[in-house]
Amino acid sequence: MSKTTQGATPKSQKKTAPAKARATAAEQEEAIAPVSNLESRVEAYRELCGAFVKYPCVMRPSALTGFERRRHVRDTIVEDHAVRIDEKAEGAREKFEELAGSLYSFFRGTSLLFHRDMLGEDERMPTVLALGDVHPENFGIMPNADNVPIFGVNDFDDVLYAPFTWDLKRGATGFLIASEEIGGHKKKLRKKITCEFLKGYREGIGFYARHDKEASQQMRADNSPKVVRRMFKKAAKSRKAWLWDRYLNETGRGFPANEELTPISSRIDEFQGYVNEVAKQNGIAPQGRAGELRVKDVCIRHGQGTASLGLPRYYCLIEGPSKDATDDLIVEFKRARRSALEGLVPENDFFAGREGDRITHGQAVHLANGDVFYGSVEIDGMSFMSRERAPFRDDIDLDDLSDKSWKHYAHACGLALAQAHARSDDAGELDYRIEPRILEAMAPDELFMDDILCFARSAVKRLKTDHRFYKRDLALGAFDMSQKRYR
Template sequence: MAKTGGTGKKADRKTSTESRKTETRTADGETQTTRIEPVRKAEGKVDAFRELSEDVARGALATPPMLLTGESRRHHVRATLREDHAARIEDREPDARKKFDILAGDLFKFFRGTALLFYRDLAGHDAGMPTVMALGDVHPTNFGVMPDRNGAPIFGVNDFDEAIYAPFTWDIKRGVTGFWIAAKSEGDLSRKKRHKIVRRFVEGYLDAIERYAERPTERNESIRYHNAPKVVRRLFDEAWTERSGWLHEDYLNENRTGFRPTDELQPVSTEIETFQAAIDQLAASEGFEHPPRAGALKVKDVCIRHGQGTASLGLPRYYVLIEGPTQDGSDDLIIEFKRARRSALAGLTPPSTFDAGDKADRIAHAQQVQLAHGDIFYGAVEIWGDSYMSRERAPFREDIDLGDLSNSTWKSYARVCGAALAQSHALSDDLGQLDYDIEPSIAAAASPRALFVADMQRFAEEAADRLISDHALFREDHELDAFTSIDMFYR
C-alpha cells in the first residue's frame, strides 16, 4: 500500500474528551470561572452490535433493533445516522448537510444512503446460510454499464463500497427491498406488481446459480451488447459517448491542458505530485497490467469532485487526469480516488473465517472477485494517512434511468440484475477465499424454491414498511436539526 506525500494538510482532530468552562462577572467586577464536567463523544456501537450479531448467530435470546417501536426506534434511527456520518458532521462538510436534505426528500435515496440502518436490523441473521463475497449494497442503480479491463463496456454490479464476506441471503434481501422501494417510488407500481418484480429478481439469481452449478462458466462470461437483453442493450446505446467529446464537454479547459473549474469540479493542480505517487503505486501493485491507452501514466491535473454519490456524499473525492497516448487531450483518462470507510456490514455479519481486509483494500478485493473482467484501475492507496479506493471514470459509465422503465421492463431488468449478482457470488470460489464449490450450497439452501422466493417477497414488504416509518422519523428529526452534531456523553 502506498503512502503518498503532497501539500494537502489534514485538520487536527479534537480530543475525544473536553472540559468546558464559563466566565461570569461578580457584583464587584471580578471574573469568576466555573468549570463544567468533562464531555466526550459518545462511543460508536460497532463492538456492541458485533456482540449482538454473535448472540443472534448462536441462537441466544436478544432484542434486535427491528423490534423497536415508537420513540425507541426514533432514537435508534437518529443515533445510527449520526454515528455513520460522524466524521462528515464534525468536519462540517457542506455535502453532509446536502446529503441529509436529499435523504429527507426521497424514500429510495433514503434507502440507498442508510445501509448501516438496514443491516443493523439483520445483525447475526442467516448464520447457517452459505457465505459469499457479498456486494453489500444491492439495489437497481448499483448495476450498470462500466469499463472492463480493456476499456470496453460491460454490464454488471458496479459499487463495491460496502462489500464484505456475508451470507448470500443478505445481498438478496437488500436487493429485493431495493427493487420493492424503487418500483414504488420511481415507478409508482402497485403492490401486486412489486411482488412480481421481486420474484423475477430472485428467480434470475437462482436460475443463474443453478446453471453455474451444472456448468462452471461464470469466470468466462460477461454481459455485453451482443448478448444483453433488450432493456440492458438500450442502456448500452444510451451510455455510448466518444471520449474526445465527453472530455471536452464535461471536464477539460479550452486548451485541454487540465480540468475546467465548475460548481462540481475544483482544480487543485498543486496536488499533481501527490496523485502521481498514488498512480505510480497503483501501477506497481500486483496484477496491474499497464494498458497502452493510458500512455505513460503521467498525471496532467487533479480536481476535487463535489456533490457526487448518495451514500458517499460528503466523502473526499478526487479526479486525476492521465495524459493519453496522443498527448493532445483527446484520449486522456480520468481516474477517481475516493476516501474509503468501514463497510456498513462490518461487525454485523455472523462470525466467519473469511476476511476481505479493511476499507479500500476490502473494496479492491471485492471488485477483483466479483467482476472477473473488471476495471484494471480498481485499487487501494493511502493518501494523507487515509485509505482511498481508485477506479476509472469512462464516457460510457451509465446506470439505468428507473423512470423510463415500464411494468414489463421492470421485470426484465430485475431478472438480469439477479443473474449478474449470481455471477458475482459464483466467483467467490474462483477468485475469492472460498475453498469449496459455492453454487451447489446456495442452490440447496434456497430449496424449496417456491418457499425461498415467498420468504424474500415477504421480507421485502416488511422491510419496506419499516423503512417508510423510519423515513418519517428521520424527516421530523432533520427538520429540528438533529444531524448537525454527533452524540456526546455527558458525565
Template sequence: MAGKSTSAKQTSGGTPSTAKTTTDGADIQPVRKAAGKVEAFARLSEALASGESMVPPTLLTGQARREHVRATLREDHATRIEERASGTEVKFETLADDLFKFYRGTALLFYRDMVGTDGHMPTVMCLGDVHPENFGVMPDRNGAPIFGVNDFDEAIYAPFTWDLKRGATGFWIAAKTEGGLKRKKRVKVVRHFVKGYLDAMQRYAERATEKNESYRTHNSPKVIRRLFEEAWEERHEWLREDYLDPTGRGFKPTDELQPISSSIETFQKAIDDLAKAKGFEAPKRSGELKVKDVCIRHGQGTASLGLPRYYVLIEGPSKDATDDIIIEFKRARRSALSGLTPPTQFDAGDNADRIVHGQRVQLAHGDIFYGAVEIDGESFMSRERAPFRDDIDLDELSDDTWKDYAAVCGAALAQSHALSDDLGQIDYDVEPSIMEAATPRKLFLADICRFAEEAADRLKNDHKLFCEDFEDGAFDQVEMIYR
C-alpha cells in the same frame, strides 16, 4: 435515559456548562467522546447467531425506534458531521427527499435490523449494497464496456441471502417510488429478481461458466442493450463537454469540479503507487501514466455524499487531449455490514483493501485501475471513469421492462456470488450449496418477498421519523457520551 445524546451546551466562554470546579478553583472538564455502537452490535451479532435471546432493533417501536434511527445515522456520519465536510448537509437533504434515496443512503440502519441473521446460510463475497442503481455499464480491464455489479464500497463476506434481501427491498421500493407500480406488480418485480438469481446460479452449478461470462453489447437482453446504446459517448466529446478547460491541459472549474492543480505531485505518487500495487505496466491507452491535473468532485453519489472524492486527469498517448483518461479516487471506510454479519472465518480486509478484494472477486473482467492506495494517511479506492459508465434510468422503465431488468440484475448478482469460490476465499462449492439452501424454491421466493415488503414498510416509518428529526436539527452534531 440510557444512550440519550445531545450536543454539549456551551457557556459564552466556550467551555461546557456542565464543568465543575475544584477547591483550588481549577475547572474539571467532563470526559467527552464520540459515541458508537460498532462493538456492541458485533457482540449482539454473536449472541443472536449463537441462539441467545435478545431484542434486535426490528422490535423497537415508538420513541425507542426513533432514537435508534437517530443514533445510527449520527454514528454513520460522525466523521462528516465533526469535520463539517462539504456535502454533509446536502446528504441529509437528499435522504429527506424521498424514500428510495433514504434506502440507498442508510445501509447501516438496514443491516443493523439484520444483525446476526441467516448464520446457517452459505457464505459468499457479498456486494453489500445491492439495489437497482448499483448495476450498470462500466469499463473492463481493456477499457471495453460490460454490464454488471458496479459498487463495491460495502463488500464483505456474508450469507448470500443478505445481498438478495437488500436487493429485493431496493427493487420493491424503487418500483413504487420511481416506477409508480402497485403492490401486485412490485411482487412480480421482486420475484423476477430472485428467479433471475436462482436460474443463473443453477446454470453455474451445472456448467461452471461464471469465470468466462460477461454481459456485453452483443449478448445482453434487450433492456441492457438499450443501456449500452444510451451510455455510449465518444471519449473526445465526453472530455471536452464535461471535464476539460478550453486549452485541454486541465479540468474546467464548475459547480461540481474544483481544480486543485497544486496537488498534481501528490496524485502522481498515488498513481505510481497504484500501478506498483496492481503490478501492471501502463496500458497503451494510458500513455505514461502522467498526471496532467487534479480536481475535487462535489455532489456525487448518495451514500458517499460528503466523503472526499478526486478526479485525476492522465495524459493519453496522443497528447492532444482527445484520449486522456480520468481516474477517480474516493476515500474508503469500513463496510456498513462489518460486525453485523454472523461470525465467519473469511476476511476481505479493511477499508480500500476490502473494496478492491470485493471487486477482484465479483467482477472477473473488471477495471484494472480499481485499486487501493494511501493518500496523506487516508485509505482511498480508485477506479476509471469512462464515457460509457452509466446506470439505468429507472423512471423510463415500463411495467414489463422493470421485470426484465430485475431478472438481469439477479443473474448478474448470481455470477458475482458464484465467483466467491473461484477468485475469493470460499473453500467449498458455492453454487450447489446455494441451490440446496434455496429449496423449496416456492417457499424461498415467498420468504424473500415477505422480507422485502416488511423491510420497506419499516423503512417508510423510519424515513418519516428521520425527516421530523432532521427538521428539528438532530443531525447538526454527533452522539456524545458524558461521564
C-alpha cells in the same frame, strides 16, 4: 445513546466543591468529549450478533417501536455520519436533505440502519462475498480490463463475506421501493418485478452450477438481454466528446473550475505518486491506452453519490497516448469506509481486507476481468479506493422503464448478482464450490422466494416509519452536530 448526567453534591462534600471547581483547562475540556465511538458501537453490535446467533430470543433493533425506534434511527444515522458532521464536510447537509426527499433515497443512504436490523440473521446459510448494498441502481455499465463496456454489479463499498441471503433481502427491498416510488406500480406488479430479480438469481446460480463459467463470462453489448443492450447504446459516447463536454478546460490541459470540479493543480506530483502506486499494484505498464501514466491535473469532485455524499473524492487526469486531449484517462480516488455489514453478519472464516483493500478485493472477485485501475492508497492519513471513470460508465434510468422492462431489468440484475456470488469460490476466499450449496439452501424455491418477499415487505413498512421519524428529526436539528457525552 448518550446521556447528560448531573449528580447532586453530597452535603459532606460541599466544603471541598470550590477546590474541585478550580479544575485545569485540560480537565474541563476532558469533561465534554464528542462521542467518537463508532469502533466501540461496532464491537457492541458484534457481541449482540453473537448473542442472537447463540440465543435466538435476543431482541434486535428491528423489534423496537415508537420513541425507542425513533431514537435508534437518529443515533445510528448520527453515528454513521459523525466525522462528516464534526468536520462540517461539504455535501453532508446536502446528503441529509436528499435522504429526506424520498423513501428510495433514504433506503439507499442508510445501509447501516438497514443491516443492523438484520443482525445475526441467516447464520445457517452459505457464505459468499456479498455486495452488501444491492439495489436497482447499483448495477450498470463500466469498463473491463480491455476497456470494453460490460454490465454487472458496480458498487463495492460495502462488500463483506456474509450469507448470500443478505444481498437478496436488500435487493428485494430495493426493487419493491423503487418500483412503487419511481415506477408508480401497484402491489401486484411490484411483487412480479421483485420475483423476477429472485428468479434471475436462481437461474444464474443454476447455470453456473452446471457450466462453471463464472470465472470468464461477461455481460456485454452482444450477449445481454434487450433491456441491458439499450443501456449500452445510451452509454455509447466518444471519449473525446465526453472529455471536452465535461472534464477539460479551454486549453485541454486540465480540469475546469465549476460547481462540480475544483482544480487542485498544486497536488499533481502527490497524486502522480498515488497513480504510480495503483499501477504497481495492478501491473499496469506505461504504454498502450494509459500512455506514460502521466498526471496532467487533479481536482476535487463535488456532489456525487448518495451514501458517499460529503466524503472526499478526487479525479486525476491522465494524459493519453496521442497527447492531443482526445484520449485522456480519468482515475477517481474515493474515500473508503468500513463496510456497513461489519460486526453484524454471523461470524465466518473469511476475510476480505480492510477499507480500500476490502473494496479492491470485492471488485476483483465480483467482476471477471474488471477495471484494472481498482486499487487502494492512503491519502491524508485516510484509506481511498481508486477506479477509472469512463465515457460509457452509466447506470439505469429507472424513469424510462416500461412495465415489461422493469421485470426484464430486475431479472438481468439477478443474473449479474448470481455471477458475482458464484465467483466467491474462484477469485474469493472460499475453497469449495458454492453454487450447489446455494441451490440446496434455496429449496424449495417457492417457499424461499416467499420468505424473501415477506422480509422485504416488512422492511419496507419499517423503512416508511423510519423515514417519517428521520424527516421530523431533521427539521428539529438532530443532525446538525454529533452527540457528546458529559461527565
